[in-house]
Amino acid sequence: MKPQLKSLQVYSAGLSDEALKRKTGYEGEFSRLASNENPIGPTPKVKEVLAKSLSGLNYYPDPEANTLKEKLSAFYDVPAEQIFVGAGLDEVIMSISRAVLVPEGDVLTSEGTFVQYATHALIEGTHLKTVPLNDGCFDLDAMAEAITDNTNIIWICNPNNPTGTYVSETELRTFLSKVPQSITVVLDEAYFEFVDAEDYPDGVKLLKEFPNLIILRTFSKAYGLAAMRVGYAMTSKAYVSEFNKVKLPFNVTTLSLLAAITALEDQAHLKSYVAFNKAQREQLFAKPYSKHFLPSQTNFIFIKTDQPQALFDTFIQHGVISRPMPIGVRVTIGQVEDNKKIDAALTAFFGE
Numbered sequence: 001m002k003p004q005l006k007s008l009q010v011y012s013a014g015l016s017d018e019a020l021k022r023k024t025g026y027e028g029e030f031s032r033l034a035s036n037e038n039p040i041g042p043t044p045k046v047k048e049v050l051a052k053s054l055s056g057l058n059y060y061p062d063p064e065a066n067t068l069k070e071k072l073s074a075f076y077d078v079p080a081e082q083i084f085v086g087a088g089l090d091e092v093i094m095s096i097s098r099a100v101l102v103p104e105g106d107v108l109t110s111e112g113t114f115v116q117y118a119t120h121a122l123i124e125g126t127h128l129k130t131v132p133l134n135d136g137c138f139d140l141d142a143m144a145e146a147i148t149d150n151t152n153i154i155w156i157c158n159p160n161n162p163t164g165t166y167v168s169e170t171e172l173r174t175f176l177s178k179v180p181q182s183i184t185v186v187l188d189e190a191y192f193e194f195v196d197a198e199d200y201p202d203g204v205k206l207l208k209e210f211p212n213l214i215i216l217r218t219f220s221k222a223y224g225l226a227a228m229r230v231g232y233a234m235t236s237k238a239y240v241s242e243f244n245k246v247k248l249p250f251n252v253t254t255l256s257l258l259a260a261i262t263a264l265e266d267q268a269h270l271k272s273y274v275a276f277n278k279a280q281r282e283q284l285f286a287k288p289y290s291k292h293f294l295p296s297q298t299n300f301i302f303i304k305t306d307q308p309q310a311l312f313d314t315f316i317q318h319g320v321i322s323r324p325m326p327i328g329v330r331v332t333i334g335q336v337e338d339n340k341k342i343d344a345a346l347t348a349f350f351g352e
């Protein structure tokens with residue numbers, strides 16, 4: 001066995017609903033708000049298309065995901081050969097790590113960010129270097145100072161999961177101009193579709209200027225297809241050809257590819273969920289307890305508290321499954337009824 005796996009924990013999305021009911025005595029239906037999923041679901045067209053596509057399951061899927069790549073290429077105006085499709089961003093992050101990390105290189109990221117960057121640093125036997133968050137935000141100045149001759153890859157999550165905060169275009173450009181082209185920079189934009197801040201940098205627009213950049217997006221969040229597992233990277237052709245060498249041969253299923261294409265084609269559905277999410281988020285931000293929130297450009301809110309377990313328990317008592325973290329709790333914005341439970345829990349917890 002690889003010795004470095006000894007310290008690695010199995011990834012867990014928390015207890016099941018049944019286990020939580022047994023543990024806490026809560027008897028109602030839980031609102032599942034721990035994983036930043038879309039509570040409304042994908043466009044109904046996905047169900048129609050999948051129902052008609054159940055023949056042909058005896059054949060392997062297209063190993064190159066060509067049709068989806070063509071659709072993404074037209075959508076973003078990025079050549080199809082600069083796109084890599086994986087079984088969720090989880091698989092894309094794994095493929096990047098397998099292709100790019102070398103044992104003598106350092107992986108640089110922030111504390112308090114998506115855990116898979118660190119997991120793969122460990123699996124690949126490299127050294128992980130993290131800098132602290134600055135008031136819940138990626139601290140790009142501190143990251144620039146942490147770059148050394150050994151830095152192999154830099155992961156930036158924008159907006160950041162779990163905090164919901166983002167770095168601006170000016171901050172990002174200043175940072176990228178300091179990074180030598182030999183270092184790979186990954187911008188994880190899993191929550192891109194939710195963002196409307198004017199100074200947010202659209203990573204795709206930076207690709208021509210920075211050939212060492214990799215942009216990540218997913219169908220799991222705003223498009224509502226978490227169960228189908230489809231994510232993608234946009235980058236230079238040179239990176240894509242290396243990722244193709246390390247990916248699993250038939251990594252994305254035929255039904256998943258069809259679901260993603262159908263979801264991409266229904267931009268009206270996407271826009272209506274994004275607008276709904278924003279309106280619901282703003283209602284929670286209008287409450288007095290929002291002084292404990294970090295600003296959010298996403299479909300979740302990070303609530304700062306030095307008693308995350310107590311807040312998690314309060315959420316459970318109100319029928320909400322949230323995600324406790326070391327410096328607070330993350331909760332996904334749900335449907336109207338879910339958000340009423342969030343409101344009741346936060347009012348009870350903060351007493352305001």
Ligand code: PMP
Nearest residue numbers: 088089090114161190218220231
């Ligand atoms: N990156 C970030 C920042 C995420 O929050 C997530 C999902 N929680 C992922 C990547 C993985 O997403 P996917 O479902 O596409 O594997």
